[in-house]
Every structure is written in C-alpha cells, then in structure tokens.
Amino acid sequence: MKISTATIAAITVSLSTQFIAAQGLQDKLDARKNAFLKRAPEGIINSQKKALRELEVSGIYARVLKVGDKAPDFTLGNPDGQQVRLATLLKQGPVVLTWYRGGWCPYCNIALAELSEKNDSFKKLGATLVALTPELPDATAGSVKDHGLNFEVLSDLNHAVAEQYGLVFTLNKDTRKRYQEKFKLEERSGKEAAKKLPLPATYVIDTDGTITYAFIDADYRRRAEPARIVDALKAIKDGPSAKHLLLQFWENTWNPPYDLDLIDRNMSEDFVLTSAGKDIQGRDAFKAWVKASLEKANGLRIENLDSFENADGSRVVSRWITRANTGAVPDSDQASHQPFEFTGIALWAFEDGKLTHNWVERSASKVSE
Structure with a gap:
C-alpha cells in the first residue's frame, strides 16, 4: 500500500502537536x-x-x-x-x-x-x-x-x-x-x-x-523506564501493538544490545524502508543495512522521543534523536567519539502483527564542534 508524501506530512504535523515532554526515570x-x-x-x-x-x-x-x-x-x-x-x-x-x-x-x-x-x-x-x-x-x-x-x-x-x-x-x-x-x-x-x-x-x-x-546497557546511569515495563506487560496480556514493536526494535537494535534478530521477529518479510526518495526492499536487505550502519557508527544510541498510533493502530509516528555516539558519524569521516546530533520523524505501517513499511519523513544531522 502506497502513501503519498503529502499524507505522511499531514499525519506527522498533526501528531507532532501532541508531543509533550514528561519527566521519567531517565x-x-x-x-x-x-x-x-x-x-x-x-x-x-x-x-x-x-x-x-x-x-x-x-x-x-x-x-x-x-x-x-x-x-x-x-x-x-x-x-x-x-x-x-x-x-x-x-x-x-x-x-x-x-x-x-x-x-x-x-x-x-x-x-x-x-x-x-x-x-x-x-x-x-x-x-x-x-x-x-x-x-x-x-x-x-x-x-x-x-x-x-x-x-x-x-x-x-x-x-x-x-x-x-x-x-x-x-x-x-x-x-x-x-x-x-x-x-x-x-x-x-x-x-x-x-x-x-x-x-x-x-x-x-x-x-x-x-x-x-x-x-541492557553498559552505562549504569541508564535504566529501564517503568512505562516501558508496563507496555511490555500489556503486550503479553493483549498482544503487541505497532507502537510496542516499534519501540522494542528501536530500543534494542539502534541501542544496546544491538539485537538484529528483532528485525526478523518484528518486521514482515516484504518490509520496505523509504528514505530520501529511495527504497530498501525486503526484510533481509533492511537487516543488512541496519547491520552496516551499526558497524560504521560503533556505539550508536538513538532515543525515540515520542511515538503515537492512529485510531485503528495501523500507523505509528515516531520522533527520534541521538543521545550519544562512540563511533564514526553515519555517512561521514568524522573520528570516533565525535559528538553529533541526528534527528528525524518517521511513519510506520503495521499489519497482521508485523511492521511492514517505514517512511522517513524528515531527518537532519549536525556534527558538533
């Protein structure tokens, strides 16, 4: 199922107005x-x-x-x-x-x-x-x-x-x-x-x-948020939602312990990533892309700041930012441990218990001095 860029933008802008910062354990x-x-x-x-x-x-x-x-x-x-x-x-x-x-x-x-x-x-x-x-x-x-x-x-x-x-x-x-x-x-x-x-x-x-x-995190100053524990318990009781699968992938694959097997568990076989006008088609190809990204940006951590589902749970919007990076900045030649910002908003599709498509609507990166 294709979704136009205009539709993605409209959903993103609408849900972005709901983003409210709340103090959590972290x-x-x-x-x-x-x-x-x-x-x-x-x-x-x-x-x-x-x-x-x-x-x-x-x-x-x-x-x-x-x-x-x-x-x-x-x-x-x-x-x-x-x-x-x-x-x-x-x-x-x-x-x-x-x-x-x-x-x-x-x-x-x-x-x-x-x-x-x-x-x-x-x-x-x-x-x-x-x-x-x-x-x-x-x-x-x-x-x-x-x-x-x-x-x-x-x-x-x-x-x-x-x-x-x-x-x-x-x-x-x-x-x-x-x-x-x-x-x-x-x-x-x-x-x-x-x-x-x-x-x-x-x-x-x-x-x-x-x-x-x-x-799981080597940094003892980072701990599991109680809200995420509640979400995991609800997923056991009611079945995993799109938001649950997205956050589980995000927190455990783009962050420690960098678990690539979650891609097999959470994404459909024909999963598609659409970013910068290009598609990565197929779960295996997406997994290979994530693996290469993690190897290049050794120690990458990207935090999901907010995520919101639509009414029927078939779509979820996520907003994210890097917290730290101990390796090379993606798509650059910056040295290890170079601080940088990497932000974005994306839309995910959910069907038959799996994530099926990820559209990256906006992303930007900036290397700190």
Whole structure:
C-alpha cells in the first residue's frame, strides 16, 4: 500500500502537536549524572569514561540474554532467609526481573525507588517485580528498609544467576580500587564478588519463561523506564501493538544490545524502508543495512522521543534523536567519539502483527564542534 508524501506530512504535523515532554526515570538519572559531572574531579570522570568504553567493546552485548531467549530458572534468598524460585513466580503470572549493583550506587537507589512507586501498575497486570543484587543479605535488608521497597530483593551471591544471563563483567583495576575505598564492596558483597558487577538489566519474562522485554546497557546511569515495563506487560496480556514493536526494535537494535534478530521477529518479510526518495526492499536487505550502519557508527544510541498510533493502530509516528555516539558519524569521516546530533520523524505501517513499511519523513544531522 502506497502513501503519498503529502499524507505522511499531514499525519506527522498533526501528531507532532501532541508531543509533550514528561519527566521519567531517565530524566532523574540524567539530573543526578549532570550534578556529579559538575563537581567531580576530571581524573574521576576520565576514569569512568575509560571503564565504560572498555565495557562497551568487551563483547558483553553478544553474551547477554535477549528478547526471545528462555530465562534460566533460579532459587535465591531474600533478607529474611526465605528462598524464592523464579519458576514458582511464573506460575502466578509474568515476572519483571531487574538487577542493581548495590545500595551504595545512587543511580540504583533512584531506580529502585521509582520501581517501588510504580509497582502497583505492574501488579494490576498480574506481574511480580523481583530485584537481584550481588550484595549479601544484611546489605539488601538495609536497602529494603531505607527505601521502603515493596518487592522481593534477592541476593545473587557471587553473581551466580547474573552469569547465566550473561550480565557479569570484571571491574578494571582503577575502578575496583576506587569502589573498595569509597563503598567497601568487599564487605557488602564478599571479596571475590566485589571484583565484578552485573549490568543493571531489566527483563520481562512471560509465564512460559520467554523473555519478551529486555533493557541492557553498559552505562549504569541508564535504566529501564517503568512505562516501558508496563507496555511490555500489556503486550503479553493483549498482544503487541505497532507502537510496542516499534519501540522494542528501536530500543534494542539502534541501542544496546544491538539485537538484529528483532528485525526478523518484528518486521514482515516484504518490509520496505523509504528514505530520501529511495527504497530498501525486503526484510533481509533492511537487516543488512541496519547491520552496516551499526558497524560504521560503533556505539550508536538513538532515543525515540515520542511515538503515537492512529485510531485503528495501523500507523505509528515516531520522533527520534541521538543521545550519544562512540563511533564514526553515519555517512561521514568524522573520528570516533565525535559528538553529533541526528534527528528525524518517521511513519510506520503495521499489519497482521508485523511492521511492514517505514517512511522517513524528515531527518537532519549536525556534527558538533
């Protein structure tokens, strides 16, 4: 089905008037990050950047479990000594499984408080929220009490479960030394466990054990938005909408963990991308184009700012912008780590449970000085 440029523009302009910025969890985390960057010594900031870049290129994104994978079962203890098994929870409904680094991490505490606040929304959709941490039970008991957490917090001793999910990495020497001096990780997690940390990932797991939503990022200052968790739970209950498939593709393919298999899951075989007057026809060709783009712009992150469906759910408009890039700017020879802006608005078609066509209506890029 063809849609004229005039029609696309009319829909885009109409829906663009609905875009309203709202503060979410990531806004709060960004505020915390920016406040830290203003006062932190340059040496600490550079050390953090170095550690993050090392982790991003370590191959961890290839190891983590992703959407469509089966979630390994586990049994872990809570601060009261009770044993909690994933398989038992899944008999009651979907599970929201999230990792946090420890009660010493301010970003974790912000995220835990937000999840606790939104937990009723998860429960209304039949889901159970569970948090895992490498910290010992005494430390987790402190987090539960201090923040009034209303969900299970389990001690993943020596990262045993996080290892099964592919989330564990070894801290470099400088970071390990700094964390031990400032946060006493060996006392909180154990001597061996303190040498490593898990990515603060979040998964939504359906009752059959299949992962249907995954948020995975090497940058510990970025976390899953509760609204996206709610959307994933609604998709389990009612079936995936066009907006759900679009955001799932956008967040997991154009961003970590750069999951190309989502193209096979979410797009029709005859999927078409129309951009700058040219078509890329076929799902395989589109997948190859995305793969080439990701390889050229190593570490690309593009955030979907807003998305709106039409009345019958057959179309969705998206507005997006880059947040960061650690590789070459697309279609340019700029050096790695060159900051740039890349914005656009696009229209997507949805039919028979798949995305079928993407028209890029407007896009622009600007390399920062």
